[in-house]
Amino acid sequence: IARGSDLAALRRATAARARAALDRLARAEYPDAWQRFAPQELASSLAVTIPRGSIEVFPALERNGDLLQVGLHWTRAEADRRMRQGAVDLARRMLERQARDLGKRIAENAPLLLAASPYLRGEALIDTLLHLTYRRACFGDAPPPRTRGAFEQALERARESLFDTLSSVCTQASAWFTEARAVRRLLDDARAKAMPQLAADSHVHLRKILDARALVSMPLEQLSQMPRYLRAEERRWQRLLARGSEAPAIARELLAWSARCESLEQQVHAELRWLPQLEDLFWWIEEYRVSLYAQELKTLRPVSAARLQERAAAIEAWLRR
Numbered sequence: 001i002a003r004g005s006d007l008a009a010l011r012r013a014t015a016a017r018a019r020a021a022l023d024r025l026a027r028a029e030y031p032d033a034w035q036r037f038a039p040q041e042l043a044s045s046l047a048v049t050i051p052r053g054s055i056e057v058f059p060a061l062e063r064n065g066d067l068l069q070v071g072l073h074w075t076r077a078e079a080d081r082r083m084r085q086g087a088v089d090l091a092r093r094m095l096e097r098q099a100r101d102l103g104k105r106i107a108e109n110a111p112l113l114l115a116a117s118p119y120l121r122g123e124a125l126i127d128t129l130l131h132l133t134y135r136r137a138c139f140g141d142a143p144p145p146r147t148r149g150a151f152e153q154a155l156e157r158a159r160e161s162l163f164d165t166l167s168s169v170c171t172q173a174s175a176w177f178t179e180a181r182a183v184r185r186l187l188d189d190a191r192a193k194a195m196p197q198l199a200a201d202s203h204v205h206l207r208k209i210l211d212a213r214a215l216v217s218m219p220l221e222q223l224s225q226m227p228r229y230l231r232a233e234e235r236r237w238q239r240l241l242a243r244g245s246e247a248p249a250i251a252r253e254l255l256a257w258s259a260r261c262e263s264l265e266q267q268v269h270a271e272l273r274w275l276p277q278l279e280d281l282f283w284w285i286e287e288y289r290v291s292l293y294a295q296e297l298k299t300l301r302p303v304s305a306a307r308l309q310e311r312a313a314a315i316e317a318w319l320r321r
Contacts, residue, residue: 022071030059030069033068035094038148041146044059045076058072058075060078060082060086061082062082068090068093074273081274083144084144085217088139091154091155095159098162099130102166105163106170112125112173115174115178116173118180118206119210129173130166132216133166134158135216135220136165136169137161137162138154141219141221182230183237184206186234186237186238187203187237191244192241195245198246201254209229209286218279222283229289232293232297235293235294253305257308261281261312281311285308287303288304291304
């Protein structure tokens with residue numbers, strides 16, 4: 001298949017072929033698209049026979065274009081991540097009438113649409129809020145059921161609470177976008193024009209944490225921390241405008257951590273893989289920002305440059321495996 005003395009380079013070079021082989025196996029084992037929870041149970045793992053033995057792979061329901069199909073993944077963590085999103089997509093299809101009514105309710109919420117518009121517009125906003133609503137109402141932060149009976153029971157329990165859950169999700173989202181607007185107002189201050197690089201960093205930061213993909217993959221507990229991250233950015237600029245500057249070392253350090261996180265993500269994605277440690281590092285960098293800009297808001301756990309280094313080193317060790 002490939003030759004070389006650099007194992008990481010070989011993994012990157014063969015990643016697409018390995019992924020394609022796994023997809024072919026998935027279609028052979030699970031050929032049908034799902035409109036409902038199809039089998040009595042979706043196995044949590046599958047032993048695959050190969051010429052020199054066997055390997056264990058992990059099934060997950062996931063979106064494939066317009067279809068919902070079972071895919072296979074190299075680790076349980078990767079499968080669990082895809083299953084969390086695929087289960088919500090299936091719940092929305094099985095409760096489609098409610099999804100349409102909920103979508104209309106979001107579309108009629110003009111203040112929310114306006115507040116969200118710098119980051120999420122139209123269908124992107126509706127899709128994100130519907131996803132969060134169904135996930136919270138049907139599954140919470142628990143793993144989605146892998147049996148038909150338990151899955152249908154989860155949907156039945158959620159059916160009556162969907163509209164109340166949407167109201168709660170919209171209130172929560174409105175708070176995020178209100179906090180983000182407060183930061184943007186500070187960035188529009190004439191004094192901020194003298195710090196264009198710092199202002200640009202803040203705009204990028206807001207877009208990252210309010211990105212649709214970040215929001216739908218985030219644990220519900222993490223979502224509850226979003227106002228604190230945004231308030232920390234607001235405190236940063238309140239102090240910046242009052243003082244007229246920021247210690248250059250702080251900005252350099254945070255830019256370096258963001259760049260390192262992005263680099264690690266690119267290297268993992270080059271192998272067509274995903275690691276939970278990547279998201280963990282991203283959100284711990286957010287906690288580090290809080291510790292630097294707004295200590296009075298406190299962090300979830302003790303955080304420091306040394307602790308970030310440990311997390312980054314663990315990902316680098318995986319890349320060198």
